[in-house]
Amino acid sequence: MTNEPSLLDDLYREIILDHYRTPRNHQEMEAPTCSAEGANPLCGDTVTVSILLADGRVQDIAFGGQGCSISQASASMMTEYVKGRTVQEAGDGARAFQQMMTTGEPQDLEGFDDIDALRGVAKFAARVKCASLAWKTLEQALDGRAEPVTTDERTESND
């Protein structure tokens, strides 16, 4: 419940700060197959996800937006994970990520090693929705739905 100083390293693992400072796939995409915008108005976090699909695979992915280190690092890591995978695998990843945020348990999924660094966020109720935003926006983009995603669900977070 409380933020012990020692926990801080759990939250801000070096690899997270690295993704925050040097985000991967943080660019615009000319002609995406599908895309979605996510926002967390209470925090001011925004994420856009653009995807180029071909043969049921994510050929390319890009993200934009602004927000805290957790939301931006999570988006960056998400793009690395998703790139080259099938739509099915991307969806599995999004579900596994949610699972990790809810339970704090490691997820046994190929390619999730770096992402495991975000597991410490589960201990920070106020930050879970920062980390989740990119993944929810990913799901929305893949669903081809157009409405903006929000992560304002009180049940999941106290932020």
Added chain:
Amino acid sequence: MTNEPSLLDDLYREIILDHYRTPRNHQEMEAPTCSAEGANPLCGDTVTVSILLADGRVQDIAFGGQGCSISQASASMMTEYVKGRTVQEAGDGARAFQQMMTTGEPQDLEGFDDIDALRGVAKFAARVKCASLAWKTLEQALDGRAEPVTTDERTESND
């Protein structure tokens, strides 16, 4: 503020209980010159006052209604006081009574000796409006106004 048992005798002076058990002028009047109805819906007290005026004097007065001992005794004593007096004197009595309820001070008024027994009511915020109802209704009857009186003023009572 509190109801000390010793205060009880201040409230229920023998003369008050006597007026309650044997109310004076508690009857109907055939053809009053003026009359008024008073109610205190929060307590369920009601008082009607009927007056026969001639030559600027209260020739006859009657009251009806139901309520607690304080409201009924006060009505009974009020009729005894008012009977035979001028309209001016009746109004002076009503004002003196209000004054007595607000300050708890004796009132130097001819014919107020018995009524002084109600002075103890001033210590019982919750009962002041019971005692005042008859007098307010009297004033209303004399004003010749038709609207019913109420004593629901939070400022004057906490009942």
Added chain:
Amino acid sequence: MTQTDMDVQQRLPFDLDRIRRDFPILKREIHPGKTLVYLDNAATSQRPVQMIAEMTRFYRDHNANIHRGVHTLSIEATDLYEQARQRIARFINAPRAEEVIFTRNTTEGINLVAHSWGRKFLQEGDEVVITEVEHHSNIVPWQMLRDERGVVLKYIPMLPDGTLDLDYARQVIGPRTKLLAVTAVSNALGTITRLDELIPMARAQGALVLVDGAQSVPHMPVDVQALGCDFMAFTGHKMLGPTGIGGLWARMELLEAMDPFLGGGDMILTVTMAQSTWADVPAKFEAGTPNVAGAVALGAAVDYLEALGMDAVRAHEVEITDYALRRLGDVPGVSIFGPPQAQDRGGVISFELEGVHPHDVGQVLDTHAVAIRTGHHCAQPVMAALSVPATARASFYIYNTTEEVDRLAVALEEVSRFFGVRA
């Protein structure tokens, strides 16, 4: 203690001495040598030290505003607030914690429904059915809605024994009925209403049901799912909790469909100068800084009641009410209103004493340190139906003893003597 008293005491389902120690006010000498006998529980209960301690602990250790805070105190305060919501939801067996909206009291909960559901979903000519035994809180909001929206307001009358006229109910609840709003227990008479009959009648007509749980949630096991109602309002101060906090439970689909109630901080998702959008339930209905400490302390009150067990709480009240019905029935000049059997009542006894106005009864009892309520009990229509200006009302809770009932009875005899009603 009299012999009868001891017999009953032994059958009482829990340790009264231990419970009474948790309520220091019960030791107060209201007048020299005269210890408080608190029999005004239908108005508000007393508070156990555990609840007060929880509130103090919140203010001394965890105090912060909730939601959106990233600092430790704010996270703790938010957790405590949401945990209280969960405990209260479990207490009434709500399917989801988010279905419990924190309100100030029962009254605000009912007004919230009238405002956010009624003004959105009721058309001119739609019918709302209430009953003649309702507290003003479950009458006035519907009259206001009627006057504003042309809704038709009907009611189920009361029979002379204080129960509702169920035959009449079957006629008045019809295809145009959109809502039945009914109390679980009458605060003025103690009558337990027949929700088992009334709720199915309303549902058969496709109407929703709001239950005023102000007098049931504190006193007996309440299960909103078993009842089959749609809304349930209740109040913390009658169930060992602090003042200024209560709850409204409603089914999630309804809460989602309803308009917001008050506008402001915490109930929004986005605000621009042009337009706003709403947060999810329950936040949508909790504008502004809520009574955080009050909610947390209500959680502690619920824990206290759960530790006793609501079946035991109810059993205690039936025992003591049964005792009181017999004991007061023996006092010369006392007549008791409402159902004759303790089983058919909450722990409430409304009565009159021949020849003495209720106000005077209450006043003289107070000199014996016996606290009862006198007046219309915010149920003027009940008074009108009984043709009395007011009643005297004694009402019980977990800490009351048969000894206290005896003190009430003895004091009533003295009241009669004082007013010279009996030789």
Added chain:
Amino acid sequence: MTQTDMDVQQRLPFDLDRIRRDFPILKREIHPGKTLVYLDNAATSQRPVQMIAEMTRFYRDHNANIHRGVHTLSIEATDLYEQARQRIARFINAPRAEEVIFTRNTTEGINLVAHSWGRKFLQEGDEVVITEVEHHSNIVPWQMLRDERGVVLKYIPMLPDGTLDLDYARQVIGPRTKLLAVTAVSNALGTITRLDELIPMARAQGALVLVDGAQSVPHMPVDVQALGCDFMAFTGHKMLGPTGIGGLWARMELLEAMDPFLGGGDMILTVTMAQSTWADVPAKFEAGTPNVAGAVALGAAVDYLEALGMDAVRAHEVEITDYALRRLGDVPGVSIFGPPQAQDRGGVISFELEGVHPHDVGQVLDTHAVAIRTGHHCAQPVMAALSVPATARASFYIYNTTEEVDRLAVALEEVSRFFGVRA
């Protein structure tokens, strides 16, 4: 203590050590060896033991429901509740105690005006003017009224320095303006609005004025008569009081003319199944059992503030804000929003730290036990006007010291280091 610090400490108008002893939470070690630095006072203040004690005393010694009770506890509770109303009325120099309505919080007070005054007296096309620096509580209720009633909602924009555009105000406040609703102090930026200019503008057009006093009543002398406003809403939890209690002051003629707000017990004079009539002000607006203990405890909070003296409270905040503006201004990467001079602000400083999102600033400060708020502060339009997603905000109160400001400043330097923003 640094030298600067000691200089300032000596000029502070009251005995901080003594005051801090009244707030035990300030001794809490949030993390081992790290004592709380509470700088989230604009969200809610901490509570002195005196307030908590008053509330405990109420529950342990005088607890009862108010009004209509003839027994000792009820009379005592009623007296304490009404005395609190008088103390609060005196605190804001209200002409009459009955003009103070007890509400849950500022938000409810503003909604009450929108509902009971707005829906009765505003016609389609009438104009309500607000400002771009309002808290959501003073925006959303008016948007809801606009959407329901076709009232026109206009606003006075904010200039880049966080003050209001008074030239624009002179244009937007016109003959169709029926109400100006404006905050006394912006909670997001600290700006003290120019009520001395704005209120006369509105009055000259015959408009009424509602002042959101949530951030002024706790922090500076407030006199509703001197201001010349018509409504003033404020909240107890920001002024040492408990959660769940606040006040709305309004002029008596307005309160008398307004419709009731919530319907139920205590706000009626008579109820029949057919029709009800309303009680006098303030009861008309206080339906149901109020937060009695909360009101009484708010009275104690007001006593505490009055004993310090509101001039001294304000002087302390100016000192500490002045110190903080300079101290934070020296921290590399910090930029401060809002007016540059402490005199033009409440004790609120909103800022950003270059290269670090406010959420991360708040999170890392928390590991230093420094509690600040991050986010939009329920003022999304202010964020939009500043083109920032959120800000970090430190806000002060009577117990804060310059030493605590130093701890904030040092911690901010560590935040920059942690995120590698500066070498």
